Amino acid sequence: MRKKGIIFCTSILLFWGFLLFGINEEARENEKILSTAIKTEDELNLMKEGREASEELPGAFVRFCEKELPYDGNYGFYYISQSMNTEQFEGQLKTLDHQTEVYFYEDSYWKDKKSAVREGHPFRFIVFGDGWYTEDEIVFSGLPIISITGDLVESEQKSVSNNSRIVVWNPSDAIAGGMYTIKESYCTYYERGASSRQFDKKSFGIRLFDEKGDSQSKSFLGMRDDNKWILNALYSDTSKIREKLALDIWSEISPNLSGSRMEYAEVFVNGFYRGLYGLMEPIDRKQLSLKEGDYLYKCGSLEGINKEYYVPLSDCMETEDIEVEYPKEPQPDIWAPMQYYTEFITEGNITENSVKLDEENVVNYWLFAQFLSASDNIDKNFFIAASEDGNGLLLQKIPWDLNYSFGDAWSDETTNMTKFGVFDIDTIYSLQDYQNLYQSRPDEISGLTKSLWNSMRDGVIQQERLCEAADEYMTMLAESGAFARESLRWPEAENNTDISSIKEYIGERIAFLDSVIADGSNYGD
Numbered sequence: 001m002r003k004k005g006i007i008f009c010t011s012i013l014l015f016w017g018f019l020l021f022g023i024n025e026e027a028r029e030n031e032k033i034l035s036t037a038i039k040t041e042d043e044l045n046l047m048k049e050g051r052e053a054s055e056e057l058p059g060a061f062v063r064f065c066e067k068e069l070p071y072d073g074n075y076g077f078y079y080i081s082q083s084m085n086t087e088q089f090e091g092q093l094k095t096l097d098h099q100t101e102v103y104f105y106e107d108s109y110w111k112d113k114k115s116a117v118r119e120g121h122p123f124r125f126i127v128f129g130d131g132w133y134t135e136d137e138i139v140f141s142g143l144p145i146i147s148i149t150g151d152l153v154e155s156e157q158k159s160v161s162n163n164s165r166i167v168v169w170n171p172s173d174a175i176a177g178g179m180y181t182i183k184e185s186y187c188t189y190y191e192r193g194a195s196s197r198q199f200d201k202k203s204f205g206i207r208l209f210d211e212k213g214d215s216q217s218k219s220f221l222g223m224r225d226d227n228k229w230i231l232n233a234l235y236s237d238t239s240k241i242r243e244k245l246a247l248d249i250w251s252e253i254s255p256n257l258s259g260s261r262m263e264y265a266e267v268f269v270n271g272f273y274r275g276l277y278g279l280m281e282p283i284d285r286k287q288l289s290l291k292e293g294d295y296l297y298k299c300g301s302l303e304g305i306n307k308e309y310y311v312p313l314s315d316c317m318e319t320e321d322i323e324v325e326y327p328k329e330p331q332p333d334i335w336a337p338m339q340y341y342t343e344f345i346t347e348g349n350i351t352e353n354s355v356k357l358d359e360e361n362v363v364n365y366w367l368f369a370q371f372l373s374a375s376d377n378i379d380k381n382f383f384i385a386a387s388e389d390g391n392g393l394l395l396q397k398i399p400w401d402l403n404y405s406f407g408d409a410w411s412d413e414t415t416n417m418t419k420f421g422v423f424d425i426d427t428i429y430s431l432q433d434y435q436n437l438y439q440s441r442p443d444e445i446s447g448l449t450k451s452l453w454n455s456m457r458d459g460v461i462q463q464e465r466l467c468e469a470a471d472e473y474m475t476m477l478a479e480s481g482a483f484a485r486e487s488l489r490w491p492e493a494e495n496n497t498d499i500s501s502i503k504e505y506i507g508e509r510i511a512f513l514d515s516v517i518a519d520g521s522n523y524g525d
Helices: 002-030 041-048 113-119 242-253 336-347 359-372 432-440 442-458 463-479 482-489 500-519
Strands: 036-039 062-064 077-081 093-095 101-105 123-128 132-141 145-149 164-173 179-192 203-209 228-232 262-269 272-280 295-301 322-326 355-357 380-388 393-399 408-410 418-420
Touching: 036 041, 041 101, 077 145, 077 164, 077 262, 093 101, 113 132, 113 463, 242 262, 242 359, 242 393, 242 463, 262 482, 272 482, 295 336, 336 355, 336 380, 336 393, 336 432, 355 359, 359 393, 359 432, 359 442, 359 500, 432 442, 442 500, 463 482, 463 500
Parallel strands: 036 101, 077 132, 145 262, 355 393
Antiparallel strands: 062 093, 101 123, 123 132, 145 164, 164 179, 179 203, 203 228, 228 272, 262 272, 295 322, 295 380, 380 393, 408 418
């Protein structure tokens, strides 16, 4: 009787053991990532038997959300953009037809998405066809991904498409309610920038076209709907966060005269990884809501320029120093607003009564440049907008190209032409439009300066707030895996995730300017 009981119990245990084993096997068989089954290496090795290894890249046979995967020929990895705010991998990886099958290899990192993304962990995958197989690896990025294919053109081609293509993967599209979107367009792309062209990592200008070659607009990464975009290489800033912080500050200081916005992305060009970039909106008529009769100028440099500089330009729309951004076609007196601004710079007044300088804008710009120690935006790298305000033309100033900020300055001592601390924390920079304005009415402009600084100090210019924003951006870049890949791709840039010097600069610069502006006796010199 006792023996029968033992046999019965053993049978029950075996039954439940086999049942649980079957359930676990079925669960493992049904486990999928990106709608793709996961198998052990032993299982996949068995499936390889009788098949030949193909030299064809597996990306030729699979699509992610029906789009070709971006590929890096440097390291042989495919890339997929993923949200950093979810625990599950999102999207579908499928083969092009029923003749092929795709599988992922078993990997413990499938259960730890955050670590996989942060560490850039490569996941193996394999494609089986009729008598063949091919395999490779996929890396998941925590940032949007931009892929460009096609020929680089020498310069901006305003009406011609060379049938290059751009694809933008956004795992959390704010405009689409946080959903995963993939947007694409024909495009023309070209190198842009002045001194930045000397670096191997290039910035690009992009113009979008439809299949007929006509201009078309699209919204990317939650920004405006447009046909013109900028990919900023962010090369000279070792932290990659300065420009974004600076743009955020200006947008809050001057919401009615906002400059560009920027969002991070990882960029691939013709099958090779180019690194971490900032996708930016251009400063143009649309960004500033300009209308017919208004003007916009991009000022590379005004150093040594006087109002006579413009006299011989006539129908010319661009010089080595200044470019007419709007209107787009020559017209009589197209340089007149710049002549008036230059007249104020050089002579301290504007002789035309119908043209005014926006004094609050001038003071805001001065405070902005002083806080950032924006040494590269003193007599260069800004826009001048001239718009009708009901009483004539109003001249206003918008900053541009803000990589030399938060303590960084140009230096030929390093490979990336950047050095921190070139200027002391107590340096006051002389901006001639502000200096002339101050000297014309010292008490009034001093009072306006204090008032606007106090407003900034109650809002955006707060040490804790800005340091938190700096930490947030650096965390994003590090946790996405992008910062490590960027640093591996461009080691000579000397990138560094340690932003303690930026945060120290913020605190020390605020304290210094608080003292100087409260005193009000020397900032107009």
